[in-house]
Amino acid sequence: AQSVSQHNHHVILSEAASLELGCNYSYGGTVNLFWYVQYPGQHLQLLLKYFSGDPLVKGIKGFEAEFIKSKFSFNLRKPSVQWSDTAEYFCADLDGTSGGGADGLTFGKGTHLIIQP
Amino acid sequence: GAVVSQHPSWVICKSGTSVKIECRSLDFQATTMFWYRQFPKQSLMLMATSNEGSKATYEQGVEKDKFLINHASLTLSTLTVTSAHPEDSSFYICSAIAGHLGLSPLHFGNGTRLTVT
Numbered sequence: 001a002q003s004v005s006q007h008n009h010h011v012i013l014s015e016a017a018s019l020e021l022g023c024n025y026s027y028g029g030t031v032n033l034f035w036y037v038q039y040p041g042q043h044l045q046l047l048l049k050y051f052s053g054d055p056l057v058k059g060i061k062g063f064e065a066e067f068i069k070s071k072f073s074f075n076l077r078k079p080s081v082q083w084s085d086t087a088e089y090f091c092a093d094l095d096g097t098s099g100g101g102a103d104g105l106t107f108g109k110g111t112h113l114i115i116q117p
Numbered sequence: 118g119a120v121v122s123q124h125p126s127w128v129i130c131k132s133g134t135s136v137k138i139e140c141r142s143l144d145f146q147a148t149t150m151f152w153y154r155q156f157p158k159q160s161l162m163l164m165a166t167s168n169e170g171s172k173a174t175y176e177q178g179v180e181k182d183k184f185l186i187n188h189a190s191l192t193l194s195t196l197t198v199t200s201a202h203p204e205d206s207s208f209y210i211c212s213a214i215a216g217h218l219g220l221s222p223l224h225f226g227n228g229t230r231l232t233v234t
Contacts, residue, residue: 034160034161036160038222038223044161044163044223046161051158088222088223090223092161104208104228104230105161105210106227107210110222110223
């Protein structure tokens with residue numbers, strides 16, 4: 001079965017600091033990886049996704065993630081965080097083995113990021 | 118940590134029948150539960166938000182008569198796909214929060230793969 005691990009449950013940073021949130025997935029076949037963000041008072045929003053191609057993926061709001069197959073990792077990064085980046089971040093892996101139909105999605109437990117002004 | 122149990126994890130049904138999916142918060146009281154649908158190669162789609170004891174709020178384009186949501190207690194919400202058709206085949210996942218969105222993290226169930234034949 002798939003599993004997604006986010007090792008940092010709580011991260012506190014100061015504004016302008018660099019950010020890296022870890023995500024490791026267990027499934028070794030076709031990978032379809034996502035990072036979602038949940039801002040305070042809002043629902044999930046897609047930050048970025050990786051299905052294939054360039055392993056360095058650019059997302060919205062200055063976020064990027066790098067897919068490293070050998071490490072089964074898809075870490076989220078941002079060079080300089082802002083106070084408005086305070087949110088909950090979720091990594092997810094979509095099982096694309098079926099090629100369509102009922103693909104299964106597995107979420108990590110989430111990382112609560114707090115940016116101090 | 119907080120656990121959300123979703124049952125069944127896999128169901129195959131015939132066209133025209135109804136299928137009920139349960140979402141339970143095992144160790145906390147979920148004031149709000151969310152139901153999502155995962156389409157192949159796409160980001161997660163929020164279907165509806167359900168608060169205990171009140172009617173669910175459906176997202177635009179989601180048929181409330183087809184996807185019946187009941188949140189009868191603080192630990193249980195159900196999604197019933199009525200008169201299922203093959204196009205309803207998908208991966209459905211629920212999430213729950215203990216407090217208010219933005220103040221409490223989302224906890225996800227493991228999802229249900231529905232195949233309608």
